[in-house]
Every structure is written in C-alpha cells, then in structure tokens.
Amino acid sequence: MEAVGQIKAIDLKDEKPQPAQKIWKHKHILDLDDFSPSEIDLVMQTTEAMHEILSRPIKKVPTLRGKTVVTLFYEASTRTRSSFELAAKNLSADISNLTVSSSSVTKGESLIDTLETIEALGADIVVMRHPYSGAPNLASKHVKASIINAGDGWHAHPTQALLDMYTMLKHKNSIKNLKVTIIGDIIHSRVAHSNIWSLTKMGAEVTICAPSTLLPKGMDNPQPYFPKVNVTTDIDKAIKGADVVMGLRLQLERQQSGLLPSIREYSRLYQITEERLSKADNDVIVMHPGPVNEDVEIASTVAHGDKSVINEQVTNGVAVRMALFYLLAGGSHNE
C-alpha cells in the first residue's frame, strides 16, 4: 500500500535480530504511556516487514529460534492468545501456554511465585493477561524475562492499540490530525485507554463518547496524568466528520450494576448504526477489538459492511505481535 510508503525495509534474512533500532528502549511492553512517537513509528515499520512475511507461502522466519515464549492467561481469550501464539511460531520461537483460572488469584496463589516458576522453565518473554490492573507492572519488577501485557484489568492493552494503529495506517495517510472517535464502555476499556495514549502521541484528534456513567473520571483536566481528548455523550456529534469510528465491547453485566438502565436503551442511544455512520467522513473505517455483541454496540450490517475493517484487525494483530517479539528479542540481544 502506498499509504505506508515511508516504511523502511528491515532485513529479516539474518538469523539474529539486528541492533539497528537504537530508538527502541523497551524491555517490557506494559502500556503505551511510556512509548515515544519514534518508538511507535518503529513498531509500525517493523510490522510492515512482518506483514510482508505473512503474505509469503511459507510464513516462517528463524528470528526467534531458541527463544522461549510463555503465554500466561488469567482470563479467557481466544483471539489475543492465538494471535500471540501464531506470531511466536512464525518467528520460530518455542511456545508454551499456561492458563490459570482467575479465581486462583484470590486464593493466595501468588503471581510472583507463578512467574518465578515460568522463569525457572527458561522463558525469555512472558505474554500476560490478567483481570487486575497493574499486574504486568508488578511482574516486570520481579522477573528477568520480558513481559508483554496482553490486557490487564481496565488499565492497558498495548498490543491491541498498536494493531489498531497499524490498521488505520493501512487505510489512512497518517495518524496526525486523524479524527478518531471511540464509542462505548470507555471507563472499563483497556483497549480505549491504550488507544488514547498511542493516538494522541501520534497527533490524532481523539473523541470519546459514552453514556456519562461509562465515561472516565477527571477528563476535564487530565494532564499531565492522561492525554486530553474530546469527551461527549452525544453520539451524533462524536461521529460527525470522523475518519475512524471504533466500537467497544459492552460487558452485559454493566446493566446489573446500575450503570445502564437496559441493554435495549444502550443500543437505542449508542449503537453504531448505518444511519449514524452516514454523518462520518465518506472514507470512514469502522473498527472493533472484538468479540462483537452484534446489534448491541454495533449494528450487524455495519460490522459486516464495506466500511468495517474488523477482520483486518485480526490479521494485523499477528504482524504487530511478530514485530514486538522481534524488537524485544533484538533489545535483549544487545545486552
């Protein structure tokens, strides 16, 4: 695609990752709040190279041969986990999957103990999903392996935000000044949080839209702790002129906790419908991290319509995660 023409070629024929990326400073990927724009750029460029590998008949390179990746999931996940697994396999890493029931977290099984065990098994990279915010931050302080946050509580989901940005770049010239509207359960959404960080760092104009009970607190004066974005409860205003409209999964239990009167009312007021979408930019793309509650947060006709890039997001997820593995391994190779 010409849209990402500025991406530099990265030579992947070498068996070992090259220490060329001096801008890359990360040992762990916990959130995007500490990523510089040039690091995000580098991830995008590396992802483009990985994307090229995925289009080959044999999608396998030896970059991570001899490295061990362990996935540690305290929450059920199909997409994210298999995306990481495929990414690791494409790079020839050894991969082992560990599922821990989230109930064991509260039963005194210490996260640190589990991580120490994983490390004793020789893990170089631990991909971690956890129901509690900050669990990967804790983990990163106690193990030598690199930690990749695959989603923690309401806090962050950095790899999702990076694949979202890559998908946007595949369709738009640049992130700068791009009008991105995120609609839905923002306060409980790690996807929204990480997207707000990465998009604002790259100069996008972000609008968040939700019923007031699902909007994050403190957004009238968020700096320096959080980026400044437009906040509205008016979905029509939020969508008007948008280049990207992103829906979020609504957890259906939000109704029971009194945050919403009913799912029916939510759909009526906040569903991304064809009619509402007609007010967006003509070339608008529609995104969703999945899995979609069809006809709740997004009309099925929109989710499957010609503006939807939801399936592309899934494909791009593998490429982004390959890029991140590659960059992390390169970092450790430098040491």
Add this chain to the structure above:
Amino acid sequence: MNKSMLIKNSRIIDPSQDLDVIGDLLITDGKIKEIAPDVKKIPTDCTILDAKGMIVCPGFVDFHCHLRQPGFEEKETIATGSKAAAKGGFTTICCMPNTDPALDNKATIDFIKATSALEACIRVLPIGCITKGRKGLELADMGELAEAGVVALSDDGSTIADSRIMKQALEYSLIFGLPISDHCEDAMLSNGGQINEGIIATRLGLRGIPNAAEENVIARDIGLAKLTGARIHICHISTEGSVELVRNAKKDGVRITAEVTPHHLTMDEEMVLDFDTNAKVNPPLRTKKDIAALISGLKDGTIDIIAIDHAPHTDNEKLCEFAIAPFGISGFETALGSLMKLVHNRDIEISLLISKLTAMPAKIIGSKFSKLGTLKQGAAADITIFDPDAEWTVDTKDFYSKGKNTPLNCHKLKGRVMATIFNGKVVYKDKSVKLGVKA
C-alpha cells in the same frame, strides 16, 4: 535506671501550658519535677541528657492505631507495635478493636491490658467496639467496656451502615461519656474502590473511591450527633468537603472532634502512580487541593488532632496485584519526619504540630486515665525529644514495626526523634544520644 534525670539546654515546648522556653527539665521519681532556664539543684546520680538544639515536648499521644493482637500477630504485636511507637516519639497509643476476636467485651480488653502491662514499653489504651463483632447489627456491652477501661468506641475499618443502629449507639454512649469514633465510608458507594476517584484512577484503570463516600457518612453522623447530643469523633478525614462539614458542625455546636493522618496531610494520590501497594490506604490519598484544606482545618481548629492510623501488614500481603492488596500504611516510625515537612514549609507552626500530637488528643481521651500530653509539674514524665533539623533516609529494614508497608521507604525526611521517655524511663534512644551521670 536512675531515679532522676536532667534534660539540659533544649527548647521546651508544651502547648498544654503555652510554654516555649529554652532551658532544663528535671525528672524525679518518674514525674516532671521542674522546668527552669538553668536547674541548679541537681540530685546526685542524676542522669544527664544534653539536648542542645533539640526540642523537648510532652510524649506524643496517638488516638488511632492497629496493633493487630490478638489474631494477626504476623502483622504486628503489642510488643513490636509499642516499640515502633516509642521510636516514633509516642508514649501513649490507643489501639483499635478490629482484631480477631474483636475487642467487644471485657475479656478481650483485659487481654490487651494484661499483655500491654507485660510487653508494651509505653502506655496502651484500648478502644472498644461499638457493635458486637464489629458487625454493625447489635450494640456491644458498652457499660462493661467502659468499666474495663476503653477510651472510646469504634468499629474502625467499617462504618455502621444502619443509621438507626448508629443513632442508638450515640444515644447509649451518653451514659458513659465516651466518644464514638467513626470510620466514615459509604461502602455501597466506595464499592470495592482502590484509590481516589479521578484522573489517576482513570490512568491506572483502578476503581475510584469518590469523596462523597466519606462525606455522606460524616454528614449523617453530624445529623445524628446533633439529634442525640452525643460525642462523635471522625476518623482520618481526607477531603476538602469533609473539613467543611466538620467546620460547620462545630459552628453549629455539635460535639464533634476530628482527626487527620500524617499521610493524608503530606502525600497525594500521585504516590500510587506506579501501582505502589504501600500507598494503598483507606481513605485513599487524595489531591493537593484536599491537602491544602486539611492543613487549613488543622490551623483553624476544625481538625483537633493528628492520629497516625498505624496499619501494619506483612510484606507478602502487600506484594501482590494492587486490587487484592490490603489497605494501610505503617506510620509510627515516619510520623514526625513527615509532619515536620509542614513546619519546614511554613505551613504550620511547630507548637501547633506538637499540640495536635499531645495536648489535643489528651483532651479527647480525658483525664480519667492519667494526666496525658503535658509537662506540668507532677505529671507523668512522658517526654519526646527530637531534632527538628536532622535529615535522615527512611529504611524500612530499621523499623521496629513488623509492618514495612510505607511508600516512604528510601525517602529523605527532616526531623528525627532522638529519645522517648515514658514514666521517667528512657524507652527509646537514638544511637547518637549520649547519657551522662552527675557524680
């Protein structure tokens, strides 16, 4: 230990008698004997402590701490907690009843008293429960608790959610004149919240605790105190709105007192930015604006006392995901050093700080137990000696408390307790302090 002791050349501050002089203080037989610019008649064998450049004041009195015994001895015991308190300059501490079993009857109070007599190096005064088992359902036998020697009643850690029970507790407490000390938190509203509700909670993806969770219950308690004429004491107030509520209630003649902790006075919500579970405390650390309001409340008398809410936990309990870590900060050994920041920054006068740690809490406890928080002649020689300018770095490895849970580890503080004297006996002394003896 010699029967007499002379503390020389110090600045003696005793807010109970508006005293601020440079001079000597003589102790004999465990009591304050004399304060004079230069004590001439020194008994033989008198221990001499040269306290030049230091401040000598009544021993600190803490109205709110957790000694964890019985039931949670892995976190703290009466022996270790009192030792930590002595190191922090405290000579009297009041322990909260959220132990296991809870301190809701005479037997448990007797246990605290007996254990303290044997193992505590300072005075420990128990606080009894308001309701049986701290369940908020039925009143504890307050008469029995009063006779057993509790200084107040509290279900600290929980609020009595049922306003009718709270009203009756206040009414019933009138018989004994004991204050009801309330942990004010609308638990339905705080709803498992972790830190202050606001932008930091948004950034970290943690559930917030709104100010109103505290303020709603304070407003209710004020209404009930007004209705019943009983004494209400508000624990650890943390918000600007709470200060305003208490201020107005005092103007209105309600019998209300309030406390604030060193951590709420000196640290804001930024302390949790790195998911530091050692800064997880309830009520949560709030904003700079709240801190300014708390300081002004301290100055105008809205907030009567500084209480530590020393809440020790084990390392293991705090070494976990933020959401499942227990609330609480181990506070005795950093209290003075943190609070002196307010003096060094010229937010408050040193005499005001000392008053909030001595004469004022003594006033809330009352004279039933002994004459506390004063250096008046004849009073028990409970004395704190501190160097207001000594800089030091907090190292939790040096803590006497079992609880190393403080966000201040490795922080530099200015102001250090050099010696603590209880009933005329040195119960804590910094390594640098040398005692001499008059031949």
